[in-house]
Amino acid sequence: MTRESMDTVTPIVIRNARLLERERPVNIRIEGGIITRISEEPLTAEGAEVYDADGGLASPPLVDPHIHLDAVLTEGFPQANMTGTLIEGIQRWSERKPYLTPDDVAGRAEEALRWHMVHGVLAIRTHVDVSDPSLTALKTLLTLRERMKPWLTLQIVAFPQDGIFCTPRGPELLEEAVRLGADAVGGIPHYEWTREDGLRDVELAFDLARRYQRAVDIHCDETDDDHSRFLETVANCTRLYHLQGRVTASHTTAMGSYNDAYAFKLLRLLARAQVHIVANPLDNIVLQGRFDTYPKRRGMTRVKELIEAGVTVAAGHDSIMDPWYPLGSGNQVFVASMLAHVGHLTGRAQLPWVWRSITEAGATVMELPKYGIREGAPASLVVFCEPTIVDVLRLMSRPRWVFSHGRLLAETVPAVSTVLWEDERLPVTFLRKDAP
Numbered sequence: 001m002t003r004e005s006m007d008t009v010t011p012i013v014i015r016n017a018r019l020l021e022r023e024r025p026v027n028i029r030i031e032g033g034i035i036t037r038i039s040e041e042p043l044t045a046e047g048a049e050v051y052d053a054d055g056g057l058a059s060p061p062l063v064d065p066h067i068h069l070d071a072v073l074t075e076g077f078p079q080a081n082m083t084g085t086l087i088e089g090i091q092r093w094s095e096r097k098p099y100l101t102p103d104d105v106a107g108r109a110e111e112a113l114r115w116h117m118v119h120g121v122l123a124i125r126t127h128v129d130v131s132d133p134s135l136t137a138l139k140t141l142l143t144l145r146e147r148m149k150p151w152l153t154l155q156i157v158a159f160p161q162d163g164i165f166c167t168p169r170g171p172e173l174l175e176e177a178v179r180l181g182a183d184a185v186g187g188i189p190h191y192e193w194t195r196e197d198g199l200r201d202v203e204l205a206f207d208l209a210r211r212y213q214r215a216v217d218i219h220c221d222e223t224d225d226d227h228s229r230f231l232e233t234v235a236n237c238t239r240l241y242h243l244q245g246r247v248t249a250s251h252t253t254a255m256g257s258y259n260d261a262y263a264f265k266l267l268r269l270l271a272r273a274q275v276h277i278v279a280n281p282l283d284n285i286v287l288q289g290r291f292d293t294y295p296k297r298r299g300m301t302r303v304k305e306l307i308e309a310g311v312t313v314a315a316g317h318d319s320i321m322d323p324w325y326p327l328g329s330g331n332q333v334f335v336a337s338m339l340a341h342v343g344h345l346t347g348r349a350q351l352p353w354v355w356r357s358i359t360e361a362g363a364t365v366m367e368l369p370k371y372g373i374r375e376g377a378p379a380s381l382v383v384f385c386e387p388t389i390v391d392v393l394r395l396m397s398r399p400r401w402v403f404s405h406g407r408l409l410a411e412t413v414p415a416v417s418t419v420l421w422e423d424e425r426l427p428v429t430f431l432r433k434d435a436p
């Protein structure tokens with residue numbers, strides 16, 4: 001796949017689009033891959049392709065800060081996860097791993113990335129299992145990262161799925177993955193065999209991050225065990241290694257089971273260390289709580305309290321049709337909707353946080369420098385049919401247009417619904433006409 005030079009690209013004018021921070025619709029002019037003008041006044045469309053947004057929401061691209069592209073679309077082979085549990089998922093993945101080849105990994109990952117693109121997701125951080133001695137998936141995705149650059153930002157986390165210290169040559173494989181070019185160092189402390197090895201797991205990730213100047217993104221406390229407390233070590237290492245703003249803890253579901261006094265202390269520590277959190281509500285609402293009878297826990301970190309404490313919380317898709325989660329389609333709006341439901345975040349004051357979790361917060365986690373819709377910024381943006389974030393979250397529809405660096409990348413023709421009622425054909429838009 002190649003792209004022609006920016007000089008030959010036709011300018012674009014997007015008319016009548018709503019921006020989150022503005023009351024009135026705007027017109028947006030794009031030239032040479034850059035947003036050159038945003039105005040409530042009409043803009044000249046001479047020589048430009050014109051897209052009429054008809055009052056639909058224009059958003060910066062959606063962000064998926066946590067997916068496992070090496071495992072996507074593997075569900076069912078060689079055996080399906082019949083119970084849906086985390087433990088059987090890990091077993092099924094270990095049976096699938098011997099079949100990994102460069103073509104297999106690249107084919108599935110590219111397919112999933114196209115699904116993301118259609119949903120307006122143009123920045124993606126993938127974890128890649130580096131427990132495999134050949135590092136096949138890692139090497140394949142490093143190549144894909146370069147090929148995808150004209151369209152989307154792909155970041156790679158070296159992720160020791162089977163544990164660093166309970167895998168033969170685990171520490172060497174992790175370092176080799178970082179040396180080969182992974183953007184971030186991962187870990188899985190709660191999965192190591194002892195608490196002491198869990199602490200060493202976190203410390204090794206930080207040591208590698210410092211030596212190779214990488215970010216840190218650790219699968220941390222993804223369990224209902226309230227004694228799993230590696231997040232405090234992650235926060236403390238962030239402070240000691242001076243990596244504030246470069247560290248993410250993913251999942252952290254044990255936080256949902258901590259007592260309030262401990263959680264209060266931890267929230268302050270996380271905010272001071274500027275550790276980011278990525279919640280993964282799709283997988284965790286089905287994988288956690290499996291040892292509970294009733295009432296069953298939700299398997300969710302403390303999203304509301306973290307945000308109120310000033311911590312950046314983003315939401316990831318985590319899985320698309322893999323041994324842990326057989327559903328999903330790369331739709332981050334579905335992820336946000338699940339976060340709103342599972343996290344008690346449906347208040348009028350909280351729904352903007354939910355939207356932020358798949359946009360700006362994800363961009364903060366991925367340290368994207370030029371994110372947002374403003375004059376002079378790269379012309380990467382997503383136009384929905386619906387006028388508000390609440391309508392997009394409610395209807396979970398795909399964006400009408402996805403633009404990447406000044407060019408149309410993906411398009412979805414809006415569905416037209418009618419109801420035949422009392423000899424009349426009535427249009428149904430699912431939009432309220434008298435929104436307060």
Ligand SMILES: [Zn+2]
Pocket residue numbers: 066068127219250318
């Ligand atoms: Zn994960």
